[in-house]
Amino acid sequence: MEALFSSPEIWREFFETYYQHELNRLADAVISLDGAERSVYVDFLRDLAIFREGRLAEELLENPDRVISDASKGIEFAYNIHDVRLEKCQARFTNLPPTRRILIRDLRSEHVSKFISIEGIVRKVTEVRPKIVRAAYVCTSCRAEVMVEQDDNFLKQPYECKKCQARQRFILLPEKSEKIDSQRIKIQEYPENLRGGEQPQTIDVFLEGDLTGRINPGDRVVVNGIVRARVRGLGGKKIPHMDIFIDGNSIEILQQEYEEFEITEEDKKKILELSEDPGIYSRIVGSIAPVIYGYETIKLAIALQLFGGVPKKLPDGTEIRGDIHILLVGDPGVAKSQMLRYVHRIAPRSVYTTGKGTTSAGLTATATRDEIDGRWTLEAGALVLADKGVALVDEIDKMRAEDRSALHEAMEQQTISVAKAGINAMLRSRCALLGAANPKYGRFDLFSPLVEQIDLSPTLLSRFDLIFVMTDEPDRERDKLLATHILDTHELGEKLEMMKNLASSEVKPTEIEMRKIEPSIEPELLRKYIAYAKRTVFPVLTSEAKERIIDFYIGLRDSSKNSSVTITARQLEALVRLAEASARLRLSDRVTSEDVDRVIEIFRRSLEQIALNPETGEIDIDYGFTGTSKTQRDRIFTIKKIVEDLEKSKEYPKGVPEEEILKRAEEKGIEYAKAKEALYKMKEMGELYSPRPNFFRVVHNY
Ligand SMILES: [Zn+2]
Numbered sequence: 001m002e003a004l005f006s007s008p009e010i011w012r013e014f015f016e017t018y019y020q021h022e023l024n025r026l027a028d029a030v031i032s033l034d035g036a037e038r039s040v041y042v043d044f045l046r047d048l049a050i051f052r053e054g055r056l057a058e059e060l061l062e063n064p065d066r067v068i069s070d071a072s073k074g075i076e077f078a079y080n081i082h083d084v085r086l087e088k089c090q091a092r093f094t095n096l097p098p099t100r101r102i103l104i105r106d107l108r109s110e111h112v113s114k115f116i117s118i119e120g121i122v123r124k125v126t127e128v129r130p131k132i133v134r135a136a137y138v139c140t141s142c143r144a145e146v147m148v149e150q151d152d153n154f155l156k157q158p159y160e161c162k163k164c165q166a167r168q169r170f171i172l173l174p175e176k177s178e179k180i181d182s183q184r185i186k187i188q189e190y191p192e193n194l195r196g197g198e199q200p201q202t203i204d205v206f207l208e209g210d211l212t213g214r215i216n217p218g219d220r221v222v223v224n225g226i227v228r229a230r231v232r233g234l235g236g237k238k239i240p241h242m243d244i245f246i247d248g249n250s251i252e253i254l255q256q257e258y259e260e261f262e263i264t265e266e267d268k269k270k271i272l273e274l275s276e277d278p279g280i281y282s283r284i285v286g287s288i289a290p291v292i293y294g295y296e297t298i299k300l301a302i303a304l305q306l307f308g309g310v311p312k313k314l315p316d317g318t319e320i321r322g323d324i325h326i327l328l329v330g331d332p333g334v335a336k337s338q339m340l341r342y343v344h345r346i347a348p349r350s351v352y353t354t355g356k357g358t359t360s361a362g363l364t365a366t367a368t369r370d371e372i373d374g375r376w377t378l379e380a381g382a383l384v385l386a387d388k389g390v391a392l393v394d395e396i397d398k399m400r401a402e403d404r405s406a407l408h409e410a411m412e413q414q415t416i417s418v419a420k421a422g423i424n425a426m427l428r429s430r431c432a433l434l435g436a437a438n439p440k441y442g443r444f445d446l447f448s449p450l451v452e453q454i455d456l457s458p459t460l461l462s463r464f465d466l467i468f469v470m471t472d473e474p475d476r477e478r479d480k481l482l483a484t485h486i487l488d489t490h491e492l493g494e495k496l497e498m499m500k501n502l503a504s505s506e507v508k509p510t511e512i513e514m515r516k517i518e519p520s521i522e523p524e525l526l527r528k529y530i531a532y533a534k535r536t537v538f539p540v541l542t543s544e545a546k547e548r549i550i551d552f553y554i555g556l557r558d559s560s561k562n563s564s565v566t567i568t569a570r571q572l573e574a575l576v577r578l579a580e581a582s583a584r585l586r587l588s589d590r591v592t593s594e595d596v597d598r599v600i601e602i603f604r605r606s607l608e609q610i611a612l613n614p615e616t617g618e619i620d621i622d623y624g625f626t627g628t629s630k631t632q633r634d635r636i637f638t639i640k641k642i643v644e645d646l647e648k649s650k651e652y653p654k655g656v657p658e659e660e661i662l663k664r665a666e667e668k669g670i671e672y673a674k675a676k677e678a679l680y681k682m683k684e685m686g687e688l689y690s691p692r693p694n695f696f697r698v699v700h701n702y
Contacts, residue, residue, distance in 0.1 A: 005055045006067045011074025011091070014056065015040065018047045020080075026089060027080035039090045039210055040075055041250065045097060060093065061100060064115035064226045068249065090209060092250040096224055104189050105201045107227065107244055117224040118246065119254075121385055123202060123361075124186040126375040127422035128212045136176035141166040145176070183212040184375075185248075187223060191351045191385060204245040211248055217365065217380030218387045218427050222252040263528055271529050274521065275587040281598075284585065286520035289342035292335045297605045298468050301326055302339075304599070305432050306347055306390065306530050307584040309577030310538050321414055323432040324577050325463060327396070329454055329610075330470030331443050336436040339470075340392040343434060346523045348531045349389025351431075353382040355399035363391075363399055364406035365427055367420040376421045383410050383429040396435035397455040404460070411463040435464075444471055449627035450610045458625045465574035466602065469609040532587075539583035541576065541591045548596040549575055571621070575599060628681075635670055635678045640687060642668075643698050655695030 015023060022040045029038075042048055048057040060067045071091035080086065096117045104118055135148045135155060142164040148156050160167045188202045205223050207215075215221065226249065229242040263271070277283060281300065288299045304324060311322035328336050344352040355363070361379040370377045381403070383391045393399075399407070410416050416427040439445075439453045446469065451458050461467065521529070541549075553572055575596075582595035604619075611624030622628060628636070642664045646656045658679065665675035679696065682688045688696045 004059050004063060004066060006059050006070045008070050008073035008077060011071045012078045014051055015074055015078045023078050023080040026086050027082040027084050030084050030086060031082050038088060039092045041092050041094055043095050044093050045095045061115045093224055094250050094252055104203050111227040112229045115226055117222055118187060119222045120187040120189050122185055122215055122217050122219045122221060123188040124377050124379045125215055125217055126184045126377045128181050128183045129375060130179040131182035132177045133180050134178035136173040137170040138173055139166060140169045140171060180208050181212045183207045185215055205248045206245065207248045211251060215251060216425055216427055217378055218384035220254040223248050225249045263532055267528050270525060271532050274529060280586050283520040287526050289339050292338055297602055301466050301602050302343060303585065304578050304581035305434060307533055307581040308432060309580035320573060322577060324465045324581060325411055325433040327464040327467045328436045328470055329444060329467060332438050336470055337394050340394050340434060340436055344392050346526050347390040348527050349386060350392055351382045351386040352392045355393055355395040355397060363393060363403040364410050364416045365418055367418055367423050376423050378418060378423045378425055380427065383431055384416060384427045386431040387428050388430050390432045390434060393435045397437040407460060444469055450624045451627045461625055462570060465577060466606045467610050468606055533584050537584045537587050537589055539580045539589050539591045544593040545579060545591045545596050548593045552600050575603060632678065635674060636682055638668055638670065639665055639675060639678055643696055647698060655691040655697045658694040661696060
């Protein structure tokens with residue numbers, strides 16, 4: 001064995017010098033039989049690196065197996081207040097030097113058997129299961145028992161019986177074997193560090209003892225441990241290619257939001273300068289997908305989504321999210337997907353996926369049984385991986401059935417509860433969702449209710465703060481600009497010339513401004529700007545802003561006269577979030593009435609697209625979300641009452657005749673044709689049924 005400075009004695013000295021308090025705490029736990037924690041955490045940079053010229057520190061990195069074993073023995077023999085043996089205690093090491101922080105994709109054979117640290121997001125965890133570390137066997141010839149140390153993934157058997165020399169069969173005694181809790185987790189590179197189209201790389205980490213059961217999918221962690229290589233088996237044969245994994249020694253869970261963004265003093269100066277610019281809104285809008293022409297309202301809404309509102313906790317413990325959810329609905333072929341991909345480039349901590357799911361975990365989370373070891377495994381979906389960021393989901397209407405049911409909780413409470421077999425977990429999904437959906441019947445029809453055109457339930461649709469329609473309707477003036485814009489994108493040299501020509505034509509100045517193709521703010525700076533705003537600015541509504549919101553709220557309620565269900569508290573919350581985001585965008589901690597006006601404009605544009613009742617020309621949210629307008633609902637209510645009353649009169653024991661219903665409806669002012677339409681719609685909705693043709697009865701829900 002290589003001569004090392006490390007020995008149990010020198011480690012004992014180290015622990016007694018720097019970690020006496022920890023040793024005493026551990027001794028207390030041993031005396032009180034509190035089995036939870038059996039580890040001493042050593043701060044590498046703070047303590048180990050300065051002890052004895054850093055020789056132990058250096059040796060730990062190069063010879064971790066031997067050194068960690070010495071350190072654990074050092075703990076065992078060190079003095080503590082109860083003077084008990086601290087058996088089976090583990091030395092764990094955190095806060096390694098940055099030079100030992102290796103990217104998952106850079107792990108190579110040179111790292112095998114070395115102590116390193118990796119950083120990433122937890123993608124999968126298995127359930128915690130006992131693992132045999134010393135197996136007890138009994139010899140079937142002489143009944144002698146023998147213990148065999150286990151250090152591999154395959155169970156080792158004794159070669160021969162030491163007592164009777166038989167080389168026959170041995171029987172494993174699981175209850176007499178020494179076991180330890182074990183768990184396997186999979187770490188993935190941060191999604192935000194991937195350049196377009198790159199597949200994230202992952203690595204397995206094995207955890208034991210008190211490290212197990214503490215990590216959830218979606219956690220951002222630093223894992224410190226020893227790199228191992230394992231020969232891969234292929235159809236019963238072993239092949240020389242090796243798999244790399246990590247034996248975890250310690251895990252640090254990262255708490256701080258956006259800490260991966262380093263914002264220098266110089267960055268801060270630029271950010272503050274930018275926030276003072278009176279044109280900051282149009283500059284940020286101009287930096288979102290500048291290659292896509294137009295759609296300013298949608299881009300402004302997305303800009304607000306990137307900044308987000310302020311999450312709140314009510315006195316009764318209810319949490320209100322600050323994240324803003326947006327849905328883009330549109331004809332296939334319009335720029336929806338491109339918009340999502342562009343936002344992926346500028347949004348900190350964003351995850352891009354499609355509803356169909358490129359991964360097995362889909363949008364929320366999946367519990368599956370592992371093919372190899374049969375363990376239940378919990379895997380994080382896109383909304384968990386995007387925790388504290390933005391989830392970009394293309395073709396959200398094609399999502400899996402299990403995601404449909406889990407998405408309500410994921411979007412509103414921002415949690416995902418999983419209770420399946422050995423797994424009970426609550427994952428966090430504190431992210432904004434930007435989704436895109438295609439209309440069911442090819443093109444979007446502005447004159448049909450939204451809900452009938454998208455394969456998403458009304459309750460799910462109502463979780464979105466804003467829904468926009470991106471149609472590609474023919475419009476000569478717009479087409480001309482669009483064509484020019486596309487040409488510009490390809491021939492940047494001619495851009496200025498064309499802008500001059502356009503400027504001399506009848507185009508409005510705002511449209512000219514929107515034609516800029518270079519992003520107004522560099523993506524790198526914009527990402528930092530957003531991260532800085534979310535980290536430091538928490539706007540509060542001024543009293544003028546509150547009044548303005550209330551006026552708008554009441555105004556909308558009036559526009560849908562005596563309706564009891566139209567504008568909901570949900571929409572009110574959305575308005576507040578958007579207004580807060582508007583203040584945050586210019587780094588202001590006060591939400592002003594201008595912010596509210598800006599947001600109302602966006603909100604109204606969204607409602608006009610999705611909730612305009614063509615029959616009345618008014619905004620009717622129920623019409624958009626349920627396909628039934630206020631007037632239709634009133635009719636349905638009246639007709640249902642008519643059928644109920646006639647049923648009660650016992651005059652029609654075999655169902656109420658259609659003609660009788662329509663006659664009474666006409667008496668109550670409902671046109672014959674409209675009444676008939678409503679009658680058949682009610683049958684379709686399951687409110688009425690026909691015992692025989694042209695007769696109706698009410699369906700009673702018990
Ligand atoms: Zn024997």
